[in-house]
Amino acid sequence: MTQNASRRENPRSAVRILQILDKLSDDSQEWTLSSLGRELNSPKSSLLALLRALIDMGHIHQAGGIYKLDGEAFRLASHILLNRHFPEVARPILREIVEKTGETAVIGVLSEDGQSTIYVDKVESPSALRFSAKIGDRRPLYSSASGHVILAFGDREMAAAYMKKIKVQPLTPSGIASKAELKEAIDLARARGIAVTRNQSTEGVTGFGAPILGETGELIGSLVLAAPTSRIEVRMDEMSQLAKQTAVRISEIMGYND
CATH class of the missing domain: 1.10.10.10 (Winged helix-like DNA-binding domain superfamily/Winged helix DNA-binding domain)
Structure with a gap:
């Protein structure tokens, strides 16, 4: 030979x-x-x-x-x-989806006080006009795609307790302004398997959030693709599917097998 x-x-x-x-x-x-x-x-x-x-x-x-x-x-x-540490193991997949979509990808988890989502990893879009965030940044659960994922797919008792106590204050002119609107958004995310927020935490930004599951099916985080609303309007279905597919890939790495 x-x-x-x-x-x-x-x-x-x-x-x-x-x-x-x-x-x-x-x-x-x-x-x-x-x-x-x-x-x-x-x-x-x-x-x-x-x-x-x-x-x-x-x-x-x-x-x-x-x-x-x-x-x-x-x-x-x-x-x-x-050696399967979360969220570090997801970094290659984040890079891949950012390269494919040209938009920012972040991973969020529930904060210690149960009121916010915290960004624990990110890969930003190479575009000059992009969604930008820092690791450690927090967003209220009621006004972010990551937060909606946590409320829709996380612990039901935690979500119910949160809904009882939260005082919804819109962060943008078109932001969610009531518990009824929040409940509708959570129910829709649960039904579709994807949380989509437009101009909620930040005016001009659309987020697509999907659940990342652990080995036993528990929610361990959220995968969010975020982009300028003006640029993403014609790609809503595509971005929703890519967010779900990417979250499934990370879930599989973490041991989840549906």
């Missing part, structure tokens, strides 16, 4: 190993050499060589022709989970 051919083969082998481990993580069926070959569309000879290497490394074992994950695979998975 030539050096160039070897270089081409190595990436394919790495991908195939990951595909093998992915299949074996599904223990709802028994995986044999034949079934793995069919599922991965791979010749048995090359597949067998990779399986033997994984057995030698302790990542899988074989008994009665059935392949299963072994100790080293679980140890590796455990180490990955231990």
Whole structure:
């Protein structure tokens, strides 16, 4: 085999190993050499060589022709989970969505006092005209896309208590001005799976917020795409879908599997 051919083969082998481990993580069926070959569309000879290497490394074992994950695979998975820190793990996805949309992306979480959302990470739009925020900035729950996500998809008892006590004071001329308006916005966000706010905390800014879920399905934060209202009017549906898709990707990294 030539050096160039070897270089081409190595990436394919790495991908195939990951595909093998992915299949074996599904223990709802028994995986044999034949079934793995069919599922991965791979010749048995090359597949067998990779399986033997994984057995030698302790990542899988074989008994009665059935392949299963072994100790080293679980140890590796455990180490990955231990190093899965939120929101840092989401940063590459934030960069990707900003590059794709040209708009700012932020992650918000509930404040300690339960009254605000706090921006804990952000990647800003490269455009001179953009939504700009600092890490640590706070926005009232009632007037921000991130806050609406928390009220719509977070703890119901917390949201109910907040709704009872909050005094709604619009921050912009078109901002939410009553509990009835807030409840309508929260119900709409819950029904659509996305919170969209226009000119609420800041005049001239539209936000698209979607829930980020943890391993057990609990809300751990919100993903918000924010942009100048004047620029985003023709992209409302597109931005809503991208916000939801991006939040789902981050949720999957955090262990959520619907």
